[in-house]
Amino acid sequence: MKIIDIHQHFSIPEYFDYLEKNNALMEDSILLPRKSVSEMIAMMDDAGTDLAVLTISSPHPYFKETADEGIALCRKINEAAADLRRRYPDRFRFHAVVPLPDIDAAIDEAIYALDNLGASGIKLASNSRGLYLGDPAMDPLFEELNKRGAIINIHPHRPEPLNDALYSARIIPVFEFFADTTRAVLNMLGHKIPDRFPNVKIIVPHCGAFLPNIADRGQQFMPLLMNIGVLKENIKIKENLYKFYYDMAGNPTPDLLPLLTRFVPASHIMYGSDYPFTPVHKCFERIHQISTFIDGHDELSRHKEKFFHANAEHLYGL
Numbered sequence: 001m002k003i004i005d006i007h008q009h010f011s012i013p014e015y016f017d018y019l020e021k022n023n024a025l026m027e028d029s030i031l032l033p034r035k036s037v038s039e040m041i042a043m044m045d046d047a048g049t050d051l052a053v054l055t056i057s058s059p060h061p062y063f064k065e066t067a068d069e070g071i072a073l074c075r076k077i078n079e080a081a082a083d084l085r086r087r088y089p090d091r092f093r094f095h096a097v098v099p100l101p102d103i104d105a106a107i108d109e110a111i112y113a114l115d116n117l118g119a120s121g122i123k124l125a126s127n128s129r130g131l132y133l134g135d136p137a138m139d140p141l142f143e144e145l146n147k148r149g150a151i152i153n154i155h156p157h158r159p160e161p162l163n164d165a166l167y168s169a170r171i172i173p174v175f176e177f178f179a180d181t182t183r184a185v186l187n188m189l190g191h192k193i194p195d196r197f198p199n200v201k202i203i204v205p206h207c208g209a210f211l212p213n214i215a216d217r218g219q220q221f222m223p224l225l226m227n228i229g230v231l232k233e234n235i236k237i238k239e240n241l242y243k244f245y246y247d248m249a250g251n252p253t254p255d256l257l258p259l260l261t262r263f264v265p266a267s268h269i270m271y272g273s274d275y276p277f278t279p280v281h282k283c284f285e286r287i288h289q290i291s292t293f294i295d296g297h298d299e300l301s302r303h304k305e306k307f308f309h310a311n312a313e314h315l316y317g318l
Helices: 013-021 037-047 064-087 103-115 136-147 172-190 211-227 237-241 253-260 280-295 304-316
Strands: 004-009 051-055 092-097 121-125 151-155 201-204 245-247
Touching: 004 304, 013 064, 037 280, 051 151, 064 092, 064 103, 092 103, 092 151, 103 121, 103 136, 151 172, 172 201, 172 211, 172 237, 211 237, 211 253, 253 280, 280 304
Parallel strands: 004 051, 051 092, 092 121, 121 151, 151 201, 201 245
Antiparallel strands: none
16 A cells, blocks of 8 residues: 655754754753664665655754754755655655744745745644744735645644753653644634635654543533633634644544544644654554544545555645
């Protein structure tokens, strides 16, 4: 069976140098493993993956104190990804990183990456140094992406600000990544991003994080929030979740997949490995695990090829 992986990470040495310079190598309490191109392709061959969509992971490569270097680094990352696509056109696509929270620089980089480097989309952190998706300050960027009918994928980030005493155990990826994705998407809904920028196609990672678990609760709270004046109008959470796309990266996939399909169409769910955070042997095991789970589920089994490749082919025009 053909497999397209829409959630795979890569890096360049300058990325780690920049993080180290800004004392952020372990900002998320976990370090992105460094993998060569040959190792990436070997993993894909071993796992049976035909094509991968690459993005830089977190920490987000931007710090106010070294903003110019962060802007230049985003360009280097995107040019490196574009080079991979040129060298291996049958194996790689990529989403470009942009230097938020500098809105003007982010717009310039998004335009350059989409129009000149052949980026398939744009990667946006759930928050970029405290600027959360949905913030009105980001409207000019979304306006530009909307003009181009761009695809964006959200990647979770360390919440900011974060009380280090409260999270002294340093297990940010276990809980806070899911929480920050959920927080960012709800903020986008509160600011009507899907309604105001309908041409932007948004991919939510990790089976929607906590969104499938709280969708019903959130919808039930809308009348109360309107009655007490917190909201001026109803936010149709479940209707909006239906508009997003989702990847299956992350270990909870078998448990969350049936729940996710209660709220979103099967045509909006795609496979993701989260390599190299997911080790090589686990990539193969997880494909087998997901495949076996889907085969044993009457409803999901009808959509197996959609999940593993057809939905991504349709979204990306492959």
